[in-house]
Amino acid sequence: MQTETVQITVKLFASFRAGRFVEAKQTCVPGTRIADIISRLEIAPKDIGMIMLDNRHAEPEQPLHAGARLSLFPLLGGG
């Protein structure tokens, strides 16, 4: 039996690109949350600043739908 999967697109910004990618397709099971993708990419949750899902502000607990476009930005606090 084949497991159902959905494909999303992830775009990374600033330091998150180092050792990863700028933009890439990711395959995941339905119900996967943004936090799961952050974990899969080995990004520390404390380093996450803004999250955008389909051009709108999003929270880590939100689930991802097929075709979702997720953008992750690091927390910048310096002055």
Add this chain to the structure above:
Amino acid sequence: MESLQRFLRANAPGGLLPWSRQAAAAEAFHQSWAEIEAAALALGLLPCRYQRNRQSISVEQQLRLFQSRVAVLGCGGLGGHVIEQLARLGIGSIVAIDPDVFEEHNLNRQLLSTIASLGQPKVEAARARVAAINPAVTLLPIRDTFAPSNGIGLLTGSQVVVDALDSVDTRLALAESCAELGIPLIHGAIAGWYGQVVTQYPGELSLRRLYPAGVASKGTEQQLGNPAFTPAVVASMETAEVAKALLGIGKALRGRVMTVNLLEMTFDEIVFEDGVPPHRAPLILPDPPGGKLPDGGVASTNIVPWSD
């Protein structure tokens, strides 16, 4: 007063008033440099120092900038450059707020830090620097930490507030005070090769999107540090937003954040589709004297996310 006006007109060939004549007028008429600068601008005479502002900033606009007060929170990497540029731009009154003294690890990027100023309050260095650039500009040094309890007192009277802080918590508190007072806030933040800038008017929530509830007070700058060039770039963008907000020109960076990546040399504009209530949609303001803006107001940037 009439004789002062006559003196200024007679000493401003081609409408340009040299500093030596500005200083002479102050002495002869027992007025401050600031009063003389304001009087000259009101007559349509441009102090020579602003000569290269012409076409970009008119004499009338120069007067408006000189009659403005801007508060700068933080006098470190961002704040040092912002204060320098505000003074050279001709902002008449600058409130500089920072509790710290300069330390050796500031020397890699903080404009106001020198070997001689190590151990000195940052706001005192700011005062000395501005006095050296233009004594007609007033810098009010406040050696204090911004907090909700003193925010109203620190910010009241300023037309625009600049966020040059280094703490997320303080930034969010600052945003609340600005909203309460109805003052536009120009936000900038940096980490390593990266930065971000956004302008938030009262009622808007851009900072809450950049810093969701529960995030740490320090960001990735703790690992990445801050090299010399990043604060200079982001501070310059913040200062441009200050000038536009005070003059009511151009297209403010509202409802969208500009991200800066100096390692890849890309600038990405992130539009908050849900970030600005419809009645507060990003303003398209009158064209600046230098020329018409291109359609959409912003050139040479990537529209992100997803331009398909």
